[in-house]
Amino acid sequence: MTLLYTSDPARGQIWRDIFAKEAADIGFVAPPEAYDPAAIRYLAAWSPPADLIASLPNLEVLFSIGAGVDQFDMASLPPHIQVVRMIEPGIVAGMVEYATMAVLALHRDLIPYRAAQAEQRWAPIKLVPAEQRRVGVMGLGQLGKAVLGALRPFGFALSGxxxxxxxxxxxxxxxxxxxxxxxxxxxxxxxxxxPLTPDTRGILSRDLLSRLPEGAMLINAARGGHLVAEDLLALLDQGHLSAAMLDVTDPEPLPAAHPFWRHPRILLTPHVASMTRADSAARALIANIHRHQAGEPMDGGVARGRGY
Structure with missing residues (x-):
C-alpha cells in the first residue's frame, strides 16, 4: 500500500515527513528514488503523463494535489481508477480571504481610485452601502458556500x-x-x-456577461478557461461592465502583449487566490487514504461524467 508523489520536491519532503510520523502504514515514494510499480495503489500528481499511469498496474486512486481536476485527461484514464480533488482547510481559507478582498475592492471602487491616484486626481466616489450591492457567486460547492458565509456579515444581498x-x-x-x-x-x-468542465469552458462570454446589469463587475477566481477574453474587453470598453478582477487567465502567465496587462479597468493577480498548504494537504490525503481502505467515500471524489 504505497503512495507515489510526483510534484514539487520541497512539498514532497514535507509530505514524506508527515507520512512517516503520522501514517507509517502508508508507504511514500517520490522520484528519483526507485520503487516497485506494482506496489503503487495511490498517485498524487498535478498532470501525470499517460505512460506513468499505464506503468502502474495496481493503481486505484489518482489524487489531484490541487482543488481542480481539469488538468487530467479523463478520457485516457482507465475507468477503474478513482479521481479525487484536494479538499483541505488551506485551500478554503485562502479562497475566502481572496474572494472577500476582491468583492470589497470592487465594492469600494479600488480600480477607479487606483487610476485617479496615477493621474493625481482627488476624486471621491459616492459610497454605495453594502446592503444595496448585490453579489452573486457561480458555483455552490465547498468554496462557494464558504465565500458566501464570509460575505454575509457585510450585509450584501447575496445570491448563488x-x-x-x-x-x-x-x-x-x-x-x-x-x-x-x-x-x-x-x-x-x-x-x-x-469547476472547469466541457460545459463551463467559455461560460463567461458576451452572451452571459451582457445579461448582467449595466455597470456590473466581474471576479474570476476559478480557471482562465471560463472567460472569453475578447468578450470581457469589449463589454468593458463599451461600458456595460465597469471593472474586473482576474486571478486566473488563459494562458498563464499572460504574454507581454496581452491587453489585460494594461487595461485600466482590470486588476490582475497571478493565480494566488488559493494555494494548497503542504501540511494540511498531507493530512487531508492521509485521511482520504484511510477512508478508502475502510471502504468509505473519500472527500473530493470526482464524478467522471460531470468532471467535478
Missing amino acids: WSRSPHAVEGVTCHSGREGLGTFLAGCDILLCLL
Missing part, C-alpha cells in the same frame, strides 16, 4: 447559482439553465468559482 439545486442560509439560490437569467440580472458583482 449552480448546476443543481442548493440551499444556503441567507442566500437566494438559483440553479440550472432556467435559473441563470434571473440570477445574472440580480448581480452587481459576479464571482466565478465554477
Whole structure:
C-alpha cells in the first residue's frame, strides 16, 4: 500500500515527513528514488503523463494535489481508477480571504481610485452601502458556500447559482439553465468559482456577461478557461461592465502583449487566490487514504461524467 508523489520536491519532503510520523502504514515514494510499480495503489500528481499511469498496474486512486481536476485527461484514464480533488482547510481559507478582498475592492471602487491616484486626481466616489450591492457567486460547492458565509456579515444581498439545486442560509439560490437569467440580472458583482468542465469552458462570454446589469463587475477566481477574453474587453470598453478582477487567465502567465496587462479597468493577480498548504494537504490525503481502505467515500471524489 504505497503512495507515489510526483510534484514539487520541497512539498514532497514535507509530505514524506508527515507520512512517516503520522501514517507509517502508508508507504511514500517520490522520484528519483526507485520503487516497485506494482506496489503503487495511490498517485498524487498535478498532470501525470499517460505512460506513468499505464506503468502502474495496481493503481486505484489518482489524487489531484490541487482543488481542480481539469488538468487530467479523463478520457485516457482507465475507468477503474478513482479521481479525487484536494479538499483541505488551506485551500478554503485562502479562497475566502481572496474572494472577500476582491468583492470589497470592487465594492469600494479600488480600480477607479487606483487610476485617479496615477493621474493625481482627488476624486471621491459616492459610497454605495453594502446592503444595496448585490453579489452573486457561480458555483455552490465547498468554496462557494464558504465565500458566501464570509460575505454575509457585510450585509450584501447575496445570491448563488449552480448546476443543481442548493440551499444556503441567507442566500437566494438559483440553479440550472432556467435559473441563470434571473440570477445574472440580480448581480452587481459576479464571482466565478465554477469547476472547469466541457460545459463551463467559455461560460463567461458576451452572451452571459451582457445579461448582467449595466455597470456590473466581474471576479474570476476559478480557471482562465471560463472567460472569453475578447468578450470581457469589449463589454468593458463599451461600458456595460465597469471593472474586473482576474486571478486566473488563459494562458498563464499572460504574454507581454496581452491587453489585460494594461487595461485600466482590470486588476490582475497571478493565480494566488488559493494555494494548497503542504501540511494540511498531507493530512487531508492521509485521511482520504484511510477512508478508502475502510471502504468509505473519500472527500473530493470526482464524478467522471460531470468532471467535478
